[in-house]
Structure formats: C-alpha cells, structure tokens
Amino acid sequence: MAETEAGAGKAPIMRPRPLSPHLQIYRWQVTMAASVLHRLSGVGLGIGTLLLTCWLLALADGPQSYGALQGFLASWFGRLMLLGFTWALMFHMCNGIRHLFWDTGRGFDLPDANRTAIAAFAGSVLLSVLVWVLAYMIRGGV
Amino acid sequence: MAQFKTPLGRVRGKGSAKDGTKSFWHQRLSAIALIPLAIIFVSFMVALTGASHATAASAMGSPLFGVLILMFILVGFYHLQIGVTHIIEDYVQWDLGKFGLIIAVNLGCLGLGLACILSVLKLSFGSAS
Numbered sequence: 651m652a653e654t655e656a657g658a659g660k661a662p663i664m665r666p667r668p669l670s671p672h673l674q675i676y677r678w679q680v681t682m683a684a685s686v687l688h689r690l691s692g693v694g695l696g697i698g699t700l701l702l703t704c705w706l707l708a709l710a711d712g713p714q715s716y717g718a719l720q721g722f723l724a725s726w727f728g729r730l731m732l733l734g735f736t737w738a739l740m741f742h743m744c745n746g747i748r749h750l751f752w753d754t755g756r757g758f759d760l761p762d763a764n765r766t767a768i769a770a771f772a773g774s775v776l777l778s779v780l781v782w783v784l785a786y787m788i789r790g791g792v
Numbered sequence: 793m794a795q796f797k798t799p800l801g802r803v804r805g806k807g808s809a810k811d812g813t814k815s816f817w818h819q820r821l822s823a824i825a826l827i828p829l830a831i832i833f834v835s836f837m838v839a840l841t842g843a844s845h846a847t848a849a850s851a852m853g854s855p856l857f858g859v860l861i862l863m864f865i866l867v868g869f870y871h872l873q874i875g876v877t878h879i880i881e882d883y884v885q886w887d888l889g890k891f892g893l894i895i896a897v898n899l900g901c902l903g904l905g906l907a908c909i910l911s912v913l914k915l916s917f918g919s920a921s
Contacts, residue, residue: 692875699872703904703911709852710911713845720842736834743830746823753820781838789842 741774853915
C-alpha cells in the first residue's frame with residue numbers, strides 16, 4: 651500500500667498476474683495430446699465431410715464428374731487428404747471409445763489415463779495402416 | 793457429499809437451468825451409433841477403392857448400402873454439429889461471432905448433409921446417367 655501511495659497520480663505498479671497453464675507453457679503429456687487431438691481430429695473430420703459430399707455429388711452426377719474427382723483423389727495431394735481423413739477418423743473413434751469408457755466412471759487414474767491414451771494412438775495408427783493395406787490390395791498394388 | 797438438492801429435484805435430475813444435458817447425452821448416443829457405422833462406411837469405401845463409376849453407383853444405389861450410408865451421414869452430421877458447436881462455445885468469447893459461427897455450422901451441416909442424402913437418393917432411384 652505504501653508503495654502505491656508514494657507514486658501519487660500514477661497508476662499503481664502491478665506485478666503481472668500469474669497465467670493459467672495454456673498450450674505454450676504447459677509441458678506436453680500424452681493425455682493432453684490426446685485431448686487436443688480429439689478436438690482437432692473432430693474439426694478435421696468436419697472439413698473432411700466436404701470431400702465426402704463432393705464424392706457423393708460427383709457419383710450422382712455421372713461418370714465424367716466421378717472420373718475427375720477420382721483423378722484428383724489419386725494425386726499425391728488427394729491421397730494425403732484421404733490418409734489424413736483415415737487417421738483422423740480412426741483416432742477420433744479410438745479416443746471416443748476412451749471417452750465413453752470414462753463416462754462409466756472408470757479409468758481416471760493417471761496410469762490408466764496414460765495407458766489408454768497410448769492405446770488410442772497405437773490403435774489409430776494400426777487401424778489406419780490396416781485400412782490402407784486393404785485398399786491397396788483391392789486396387790491391385792498401384 | 794452433502795446433498796443440497798431437494799429429494800424431488802434429485803429425482804428429476806435437472807439443474808437450475810432445467811435442461812442442457814440434451815446435447816451431452818445425444819453426443820454420447822450418436823458416438824456409440826457411429827462406431828459400427830464408421831466401420832461399415834470405411835469398409836465400404838475400401839471395397840470401392842478405384843472402382844468404376846458403374847460399380848460405385850450401383851453399390852451406393854443398392855438398398856442395403858444406401859440405407860447404411862444414409863444412417864452414417866445423418867448420425868455423423870448430427871454428431872459433428874454437436875461437437876463443433878461445443879468447440880465454438882468453449883473458445884469464441886465474442887457473442888456476435890459465437891452465435892454467427894454456431895448458426896453457420898448448423899446451416900453448413902444441414903446443407904452438406906442434405907447434399908449427401910440427395911446424392912444417395914438419386915443413385916437409389918436410378919436416375920444417374
């Protein structure tokens with residue numbers, strides 16, 4: 651109090667308030683990464699529905715539109731989008747199952763939360779690889 | 793834990809706002825429904841990898857796959873709309889922007905969902921060229 655009164659007429663000098671932990675200063679942990687990526691993958695899947703909508707519209711429109719879209723999807727950028735969509739869907743599903751498990755009131759202990767987060771990441775990668783291996787087998791190894 | 797609610801209030805299971813759990817509950821219900829539906833959808837898309845237009849159109853137009861894809865689309869867009877609305881409510885502080893974005897997301901989900909449904913129906917009724 652004495653310090654603020656000494657500088658009469660000036661704004662009192664305030665110490666910067668402590669910030670709550672946020673992304674830039676928070677130590678990255680697997681549970682946090684899973685939480686952030688759950689939302690990010692959800693938004694990504696939302697953007698990905700544009701691709702699904704375009705595919706269905708092109709399919710309904712006829713062979714010409716469908717061929718054009720298939721050509722785009724076969725390009726490296728198209729494949730990258732599809733790969734991203736596959737992983738986002740698989741991760742959102744695996745981590746969503748984790749959330750549903752939490753909804754039963756179980757699995758909140760830190761070791762459990764860490765283990766299930768790692769399982770969600772591993773499961774999403776494994777399932778994505780499985781989907782793409784099957785897809786390439788059906789396409790005939792192109 | 794101390795109980796501050798009246799017995800009647802506890803039985804009704806509603807807070808002071810009297811509602812607000814609907815989107816939470818529907819998010820869970822649609823999530824459960826989407827587990828098998830997403831697996832079916834992905835299997836279907838894998839099977840159609842590199843398929844010709846005729847193959848893909850006749851598959852999508854068949855009643856079984858058509859209905860399954862329609863269910864995936866309906867439940868998926870519903871789930872998407874709930875989730876993205878939650879994210880906007882969490883992170884957008886400015887009211888005008890928040891409500892504008894929520895309306896845009898709702899209309900976007902409705903529009904994209906209807907476009908998907910219309911396409912599948914068109915294939916089902918066999919009017920694709």
